[in-house]
Amino acid sequence: MRAVQVTEFGGPEVLNLVELPDPEPGPGQVLIEVDRVGVNYADTHQAENSYLAPSKLPLVPGGEVVGRTPEGKRVVALLDGGGYAERAVANLATTFDVPDGVDDLTALSFIVQGMTAWLLLRKSCHLESGESVVVHAAAGGVGTLAVQLAKAWGAGRVIATASNETKRELALELGADIAIDSRSEDMTAALREANGGKRVNIVLDMTGGAITDQSIAALAPFGRLGFYGMASREQPKPAELRNLLGHSTTIAGMWLPHAFTLPGNVFGKGMNELFELALAGKIRAVAGGEYGLAEARAAHEALRSRGTVGKLLLDPSK
Structure with missing residues (x-):
């Protein structure tokens, strides 16, 4: 099968299109014939080995795919890697049926970016009706969905930040x-x-650096900052506990895999809620561009430039 492989760590230049054997599913796993692959900012960290979970070489990047099982069931899945390929293996516990009426873009937008926004607002920051919500990088994959979810769940004022007028207009259009x-x-x-x-x-906030520091300083008493990435690749200043106490501030980190440690199938419930909102026309995924598998380098370059909006996809048939 065709796949994108990394044999040395680095930037987009280390992504190479190769031929590899088909993966073999083990116990509790399923083989998926991949229709589309989701591209995430975390993939760029994985390729340079700067992600939270260390990478091992050689590797096929990609943590999310949508496609069909051998029985013909349409599913979207989170992977431990191996998504940038024509076929991939997923654990059944992280594989979800895609309802009729939900397209590939929407399914892939929800399983990482959508669930990130859902968890940040529901679990990390506990949004209450009437509260003000700031969404940094509001035109990105998480940001576009976070803006819509915050409005759908009763935020009093949603403040979006973005780097250019086109992105700011998109955020306003989304609510x-x-x-x-x-x-x-x-x-x-x-x-x-x-x-x-x-x-x-x-x-x-997924920016890091000075933006994080200045955002914390803007919080009201009992304000919460949900921190889920560091796109600037700059460390914010260490938080001083006395300052958190003095302003009744909460800083909540969030890494998506930890959602699977929660009891009660929280991840599955979140996916179902997102699908229901989409089918009801209350939220929508924003297309950020589709690339062929052979164009994975270009997709990473676009993502790292921070000039993209919405969700980027790879088509393994190209």
């Missing part, structure tokens, strides 16, 4: 009440101004 420039020199002041001079209740 944000105001969209501001993510390159503001003083993000603390910009967020308070966007919230009518008041501090904000919730910030969803």
